[in-house]
Amino acid sequence: xxxxxxxxxxxxxxxxxxxxxxxxxxxxxxxxxxxxxxxxxxxxxxxxxxxxxxxxxxxxxxxxxxxxxxxxxxxxxxxxxxxxxxxxxxxxxxxxxxxxxxxxxxxxxxxxxxxxxxxxxxxxxxxxxxxxxxxxxxxxxxxxxxxxxxxxxxxxxxxxxxxxxxxxxxxxxxxxxxxxxxxx
Amino acid sequence: xxxxxxxxxxxxxxxxxxxxxxxxxxxxxxxxxxxxxxxxxxxxxxxxxxxxxxxxxxxxxxxxxxxxxxxxxxxxxxxxxxxxxxxxxxxxxxxxxxxxxxxxxxxxxxxxxxxxxxxxxxxxxxxxxxxxxxxxxxxxxxxxxxxxxxxxxxxxxxxxxxxxxxxxxxxxxxxxxxxxxxxxxxxxxxxxxxxxxxxxxxxxxxxxxxxxxxxxxxxxxxxxxxxxxxxxxxxxxxxxxxxxxxxxxxxxxxxxxxxxxxxxxxxxxxxxxxxxxxxxxxxxxxxxxxxxxxxxxxxxxxxxxxxxxxxxxxxxxxxxxxxxxxxxxxxxxxxxxxxxxxxxxxxxxxxxxxxxxxxxxxxxxxxxxxxxxxxxxxxxxxxxxxxxxxxxxxxxxxxxxxxxxxxxxxxxxxxxxxxxxxxxxxxxxxxxxxxxxxxxxxxxxxxxxxxxxxxxxxxxx
Numbered sequence: 001x002x003x004x005x006x007x008x009x010x011x012x013x014x015x016x017x018x019x020x021x022x023x024x025x026x027x028x029x030x031x032x033x034x035x036x037x038x039x040x041x042x043x044x045x046x047x048x049x050x051x052x053x054x055x056x057x058x059x060x061x062x063x064x065x066x067x068x069x070x071x072x073x074x075x076x077x078x079x080x081x082x083x084x085x086x087x088x089x090x091x092x093x094x095x096x097x098x099x100x101x102x103x104x105x106x107x108x109x110x111x112x113x114x115x116x117x118x119x120x121x122x123x124x125x126x127x128x129x130x131x132x133x134x135x136x137x138x139x140x141x142x143x144x145x146x147x148x149x150x151x152x153x154x155x156x157x158x159x160x161x162x163x164x165x166x167x168x169x170x171x172x173x174x175x176x177x178x179x180x181x182x183x184x
Numbered sequence: 185x186x187x188x189x190x191x192x193x194x195x196x197x198x199x200x201x202x203x204x205x206x207x208x209x210x211x212x213x214x215x216x217x218x219x220x221x222x223x224x225x226x227x228x229x230x231x232x233x234x235x236x237x238x239x240x241x242x243x244x245x246x247x248x249x250x251x252x253x254x255x256x257x258x259x260x261x262x263x264x265x266x267x268x269x270x271x272x273x274x275x276x277x278x279x280x281x282x283x284x285x286x287x288x289x290x291x292x293x294x295x296x297x298x299x300x301x302x303x304x305x306x307x308x309x310x311x312x313x314x315x316x317x318x319x320x321x322x323x324x325x326x327x328x329x330x331x332x333x334x335x336x337x338x339x340x341x342x343x344x345x346x347x348x349x350x351x352x353x354x355x356x357x358x359x360x361x362x363x364x365x366x367x368x369x370x371x372x373x374x375x376x377x378x379x380x381x382x383x384x385x386x387x388x389x390x391x392x393x394x395x396x397x398x399x400x401x402x403x404x405x406x407x408x409x410x411x412x413x414x415x416x417x418x419x420x421x422x423x424x425x426x427x428x429x430x431x432x433x434x435x436x437x438x439x440x441x442x443x444x445x446x447x448x449x450x451x452x453x454x455x456x457x458x459x460x461x462x463x464x465x466x467x468x469x470x471x472x473x474x475x476x477x478x479x480x481x482x483x484x485x486x487x488x489x490x491x492x493x494x495x496x497x498x499x500x501x502x503x504x505x506x507x508x509x510x511x512x513x514x515x516x517x518x519x520x521x522x523x524x525x526x527x528x529x530x531x532x533x534x535x536x537x538x539x540x541x542x543x544x545x546x547x548x549x550x551x552x553x554x555x556x557x558x559x560x561x562x563x564x565x566x567x568x569x570x571x572x573x574x575x576x577x578x579x580x581x582x583x584x585x586x587x588x589x590x591x592x593x594x595x596x597x598x599x600x601x602x603x604x605x606x607x608x609x610x611x612x613x614x615x616x617x618x619x620x621x622x623x624x625x626x627x628x629x630x631x632x633x634x635x636x637x638x639x640x641x642x643x644x645x
Binding site for chain 1: 208341361420
């Protein structure tokens with residue numbers, strides 16, 4: 001790839017380096033971040049918790065959504081039970097209270113879990129931008145192994161510090177197995 | 185999860201995963217069962233047998249819909265027969281899956297990684313079987329939606345103070361959350377299958393299911409968080425579900441049911457029967473699919489230990505039931521216990537004591553815990569024992585209550601058995617389909633157990 005390709009709309013998505021071990025990938029990610037790159041991503045066949053630290057990942061929105069949904073679920077459960085028994089169909093049986101708090105707890109609890117659990121899964125999927133069947137990284141042939149036994153680091157052209165020659169040199173300094181262009 | 189709990193080596197019987205496996209080999213081995221393995225005669229035979237059993241459900245349900253619940257052995261006083269016995273039995277079996285996938289995840293027990301997918305599949309199919317029974321038992325299953333609160337022209341609402349309504353909410357939530365948790369765990373494995381499948385149709389099917397998962401670190405971070413949150417919520421959920429099931433009994437005023445020990449004793453019993461069912465299914469599965477190097481002796485040993493521990497809790501529950509009966513100084517409670525031990529259903533009670541208290545004692549011996557054949561037989565006995573437990577609880581309390589003039593006997597009919605064995609057929613049928621269509625072991629979590637997955641950062645930073 002030559003210097004002419006560095007147009008306003010870059011024809012490449014990024015540059016991808018392939019590594020043999022998870023340790024190399026974590027080191028590479030840490031160095032990429034220290035070198036000032038921000039638009040890059042690491043790909044691995046299993047979660048590597050060390051990457052969260054190396055890439056400074058701390059997205060808590062899944063937890064926040066889940067908490068809110070759980071609270072909404074609890075209110076829905078208790079509110080539904082109370083509304084049904086006190087407003088929609090009040091039954092006075094021996095003067096017992098219409099809002100019998102302990103008896104409404106099971107439904108309140110179940111709806112808390114139902115709302116929270118569904119939200120945890122859905123917010124994870126939505127925040128991850130899934131479903132997304134087509135993505136430029138899949139254009140790299142060897143990327144098939146990202147779900148098997150290889151580890152990849154992709155620095156995107158969208159990064160303001162991206163410069164084809166410099167970035168290539170940077171990736172080479174990390175001793176990868178292979179470096180590949182990622183076409184769009 | 186990352187760090188396994190450190191225990192002295194002496195208590196283990198071998199590794200969690202055999203040495204010699206690499207990141208690539210586990211993917212190929214587990215994925216290969218789905219992608220490459222030929223359909224064998226044994227599998228077809230098993231599928232057909234279970235499909236044959238499933239016809240019992242079809243016939244039983246059809247006859248029931250035509251004639252009504254009178255075709256079953258239920259009567260007054262015993263209005264709760266096989267339907268409730270089987271409901272509680274199946275839902276209990278499901279609980280082991282959630283325990284393995286959620287509670288053991290929170291406790292950092294990494295050995296669960298090889299068995300959680302299979303156990304969760306078992307949970308989902310068992311809850312499906314369980315869910316059928318209350319619906320069939322309503323007698324008019326086409327009106328089963330009346331169980332849910334919805335605005336209707338009759339201006340009626342369900343009773344939120346009733347344990348039967350709690351059951352509706354608990355079981356439907358349990359099924360939904362289990363299915364979501366299971367599917368979420370499958371996403372990265374679908375991606376593995378998509379990437380290693382050769383035929384285009386397999387790539388397409390698994391590709392669609394994987395939703396474009398690409399193993400990005402940003403995705404994994406949210407994924408792990410969501411898994412942890414789901415596990416954290418599934419843990420109290422699983423306890424609540426069987427607690428609510430036990431409330432069906434405990435909140436009523438019947439001798440033998442109206443006891444405070446029911447919730448913990450039911451939950452322990454659920455885990456006990458669930459682990460027995462996991463053993464019943466996994467011992468043949470690991471043999472037929474040559475997975476002895478992934479589901480090792482260590483797994484069987486650990487599962488046998490959990491079975492023993494929960495079996496002892498259940499044994500304590502039986503003892504306390506008898507003690508409460510005596511100590512209550514209530515003539516009806518005392519009569520109920522006496523009737524249970526010496527009445528017309530005494531044979532069931534003593535069989536249950538044999539299956540659930542005597543049999544698991546063999547699990548004290550390491551030799552037995554590590555011999556799959558004997559373990560398999562014990563697990564079957566425990567399954568039968570837990571079914572008998574529910575039979576004894578439901579029938580002996582109902583058939584002789586306060587007034588001798590209203591006593592009766594309960595004898596199941598052929599339609600009770602048809603539906604019961606039909607659900608066993610359904611369960612096995614689903615398991616047979618599952619092992620060929622989906623990876624029966626969570627591949628990405630298996631990778632985390634391998635030395636190749638440890639992060640050793642190169643070069644000082």
